[in-house]
Amino acid sequence: xxxxxxxxxxxxxxxxxxxxxxxxxxxxxxxxxxxxxxxxxxxxxxxxxxxxxxxxxxxxxxxxxxxxxxxxxxxxxxxxxxxxxxxxxxxxxxxxxxxxxxxxxxxxxxxxxxxxxxxxxxxxxxxxxxxxxxxxxxxxxxxx
Amino acid sequence: xxxxxxxxxxxxxxxxxxxxxxxxxxxxxxxxxxxxxxxxxxxxxxxxxxxxxxxxxxxxxxxxxxxxxxxxxxxxxxxxxxxxxxxxxxxxxxxxxxxxx
Numbered sequence: 001x002x003x004x005x006x007x008x009x010x011x012x013x014x015x016x017x018x019x020x021x022x023x024x025x026x027x028x029x030x031x032x033x034x035x036x037x038x039x040x041x042x043x044x045x046x047x048x049x050x051x052x053x054x055x056x057x058x059x060x061x062x063x064x065x066x067x068x069x070x071x072x073x074x075x076x077x078x079x080x081x082x083x084x085x086x087x088x089x090x091x092x093x094x095x096x097x098x099x100x101x102x103x104x105x106x107x108x109x110x111x112x113x114x115x116x117x118x119x120x121x122x123x124x125x126x127x128x129x130x131x132x133x134x135x136x137x138x139x140x141x142x143x144x
Numbered sequence: 145x146x147x148x149x150x151x152x153x154x155x156x157x158x159x160x161x162x163x164x165x166x167x168x169x170x171x172x173x174x175x176x177x178x179x180x181x182x183x184x185x186x187x188x189x190x191x192x193x194x195x196x197x198x199x200x201x202x203x204x205x206x207x208x209x210x211x212x213x214x215x216x217x218x219x220x221x222x223x224x225x226x227x228x229x230x231x232x233x234x235x236x237x238x239x240x241x242x243x244x245x
């Protein structure tokens with residue numbers, strides 16, 4: 001299926017990139033003419049996915065890696081968001097997605113990233129390979 | 145300034161503003177903890193009136209402060225949250241730890 005439109009932005013896996021990722025997402029979402037509530041929820045989901053990459057993906061590397069954010073208009077009502085890193089991967093995806101599970105409690109991570117993504121988006125899929133990286137694919141219908 | 149602290153008898157009020165994410169939560173955490181250490185309050189009021197965005201990093205921020213205040217026998221009150229922020233807080237069950245109003 002060919003997307004109506006798509007943008008890809010790449011940014012460093014640093015915490016100051018979080019607000020940038022949200023802004024880009026909000027700007028792209030505007031083409032769906034979403035409500036304020038829609039945009040708020042979509043931004044929150046993206047913030048969670050990007051923060052996960054920043055906190056976890058490159059923690060064992062000296063140099064910070066990069067994160068790809070792909071925003072896709074699949075059809076006139078469907079937004080697809082992919083957040084992708086080339087980091088350490090998630091050894092046990094099911095466990096990582098359990099609410100309140102975190103591997104970084106010392107940073108006061110609540111372990112709710114995936115729970116928030118699942119609650120605010122219609123579908124969340126996680127693909128990950130150890131040492132190759134992780135992709136989080138999220139879809140949401142707007143105006144249906 | 146992302147956090148402005150007011151202290152009144154046994155109460156610390158932290159007025160938060162801007163966006164709360166993993167990036168900004170670190171600084172906010174430091175500012176509030178300083179006030180908790182100094183005042184050992186019975187009540188910590190977190191005022192979200194000026195907060196325009198919050199993800200689950202804000203949950204970590206509230207839970208961490210809840211633990212700190214609880215250690216000195218105090219409680220946490222969360223004020224002026226918008227619908228979006230309330231939804232994230234409810235998802236985390238924060239309404240069982242603190243009064244949200």
